[in-house]
């Protein structure tokens with residue numbers, strides 16, 4: 065589960081602050097000079113006036129760093145945004161002020177988090193994205209995962225109405241079946257995004273709040289959990305808010321464990337899709353040809369289905385495989401090697417984009433699912 069697309073200039077602004085404040089980029093050997101040069105060069109709107117605030121936050125975080133290890137009684141100076149967050153957590157959820165203070169004092173600024181946010185893989189052209197995610201590694205791994213968990217997957221299909229191949233493909237795209245669940249400290253990543261990344265600060269302060277609540281509810285150490293650069297956790301890569309809301313205990317051990325339990329991951333992915341309106345037995349997406357004049361306006365309508373297939377046909381869209389005229393669909397465009405290619409995205413396609421708001425992502429889940437279903441015969 066990822067969060068994508070922000071303006072590259074902000075990355076530069078933040079990194080500029082870091083060069084003066086923390087210097088951690090150089091220490092970690094993570095500087096990408098070519099990228100930086102290109103982005104600076106292409107962003108005449110880069111605002112010098114916004115630098116001081118970002119720098120101040122980073123300097124304060126750096127000061128916090130110097131305070132480590134903080135004795136219990138130490139007074140730590142935190143950025144005002146962090147202070148406000150702590151006070152909210154104390155007031156709304158009765159967290160301990162001094163515990164949170166000590167916790168944030170030990171969080172290390174990690175600029176690679178911001179770096180990764182600015183260059184999401186979902187921004188690649190579809191044909192490049194497809195090559196990365198619908199590959200032999202994920203197809204063969206998916207066959208194995210399906211064989212190992214066939215009974216659990218069938219139970220998830222019966223309980224939630226989501227077919228096995230969609231569950232398996234989602235887990236394959238997200239983490240290669242649990243093999244790649246992320247190497248960032250979740251606390252570190254979410255703190256960085258919540259307080260040093262203005263474009264998504266609101267979202268990530270909320271995720272940080274959910275993460276602290278999740279840790280308290282599930283009794284795990286907040287500093288130990290690893291995840292993606294965006295703080296997504298475990299085999300299905302759930303953000304903390306989704307973990308709290310949609311994770312289920314599907315192996316019956318009394319815990320919702322998305323890190324260690326493939327069964328819990330399977331049930332939780334199925335529950336996520338069902339909760340977002342998955343329509344059992346319906347198609348996801350079908351390829352289409354379009355009337356070049358009318359296509360841009362239809363693509364502009366967005367990925368949420370608004371017109372039924374019959375109406376789309378009247379407006380020049382020709383599905384190249386059979387599809388009923390009644391259901392609503394959206395015209396989807398993606399970049400193939402030879403130019404734009406088109407699909408009719410039905411409601412279930414839209415549901416997959418609730419997992420990750422990217423056309424590439426949903427197309428990859430669909431194609432991987434198709435490849436896996438082909439190995440296992442018709443669904444039942």
Ligand SMILES: [Ca+2]
Nearest residue numbers: 313315317319
């Ligand atoms: Ca469990």
